[in-house]
Amino acid sequence: MxxxxxxxxxxxSTLVISLVIITSPSTATAAVTRYADSLAAAATPRVSLLRLRGEDDPSLPAGNAAVSMIESQRTRVREALLEFTPTARLAGFVLDxxxxxxxxxxxxxxxxSYLFFPSGAAFLGFTFHIQxxxxxxxxxxxxxxxxxxxxAELACPGLTRPVPSKVIxxxxxxxxxxALVYTITRNFRKTKGILVNTVRELESYALESLSxxxxxxxxxxxxxxxxxxGEKSRREDDETIEWLDQxxxxxxxxLCFGSMGAFRGEQVREIASALEGSGHRFLWSLRRPGEGGPWASPTDYEDVREVLPEGFLDRTAEVGRVMGWVPQAAVLAHKSIGGFVSHCGWNSTLESVWFGVPMATWPMYAEQxxxxxxxxxxxxxxxxxxxxxxSESEEVVSAEELERGIRSLMEDCSRKGRMKGFSDLVRxxxxxxxxxxxxxxxxxxxVSNNDL
Structure with a gap:
């Protein structure tokens, strides 16, 4: 946003934006606060951050609790915006x-009101279709x-082929x-317009269907x-880029699986075996699953040897590097990267397309x-x-299956040309x-011409 x-x-030149961030006790972690601070610092003088804090309702399911918490802030948002715009014309809302x-x-x-939809146009069309x-x-x-x-398969107007139920x-x-999806999607229809984080040349078929x-x-x-x-560079990040330079x-x-992507020990060992068996050079962002529930944020290992097969780091020292958190955009931008094993989050997908890096899909949750x-x-x-x-299934993907995917990603050149073409269009x-x-x-x- x-x-x-x-x-x-x-x-x-005269547009001013106030970005409202609503957090709750369960989401207002130190990391979230630091990130909000970094966003504020990166914003221009005409973009300000307004922070409000709600309360959790433990009696409600997670999604409903979040929506309920946001609803409870309507009066405060109204009052804050009236204070913020005493001399300026309020032009409209852009809603999450x-x-x-x-x-x-x-x-x-x-x-x-307008909506900002951070995923792609095809998924927006699918959501409307289901509702x-x-x-x-x-x-x-x-x-x-x-x-x-x-x-089963489900025909969807924004795609050229039916969607199998296994990817819903x-x-x-x-x-x-x-039930929550139906409610918020009905509300999508009440907005005056939807800003979608996509590119016409990338999703032309889906966008034409939406129109x-x-x-x-x-x-x-x-x-x-x-x-x-990205964020400010750390010493470990500089070392990673130096290794890639070589x-x-x-x-x-x-291999990188997003801000919530992490695996348990058995799966980690299968990934290690696949990488070693493939014979390809690798950079692997390996993180420890968070404690305290399925949505707990992963952390970095103090020593990755505790979860990797014995001797793996020694045997792959010349061709591989295992890290914790990595600066994904900076890595994808590097000329030595030939393929990206990804969780298929939409931001990561757009970054991969931007830098022209072919992908191998390993989705985890949400619309991935x-x-x-x-x-x-x-x-x-x-x-x-x-x-x-x-991710909730905790199924273990075998080393053999992973190795086939990695080899296909790195050795089949057919997708590289298509990705390069899309990269040029997106840029x-x-x-x-x-x-x-x-x-x-x-x-x-x-927005400028809206009548009050």
Missing amino acids: VELAKLLVHRH MFCTSMLDVAEELGVP TLHDEESHDEEGFDVTELKE PSGFLNKEWV RGKNIPKVYPVGPILNLK QPESSVVF QFNAFLLVEELEIATEVRMDYR GALTDGGSSSSSIAEFIGD
């Missing part, structure tokens, strides 16, 4: 997908129930979570919204299984380790006259 705000104020309860506040203040099927058939006793899909996000297959959709607001493809500078071009496979399907089957810029892996989207640049200008024009 900060990167989007920076883009907007750069394009409009879980903050659509603020539609009421915007209506009270007489301004339109439409449910609502249109809800009167029928045998109506559509996405949670009951078993070993877990949240859609859980009755409590999908033809019934009761779907205007869509603005404004991506890629990325923070390519490797041949496109020779290193990079859907993204994996998009990358492998629709865009054909990734190979498959798994498309249907789910051009934000230049003057590019598709996303034009879409941003269109959005600013629409």
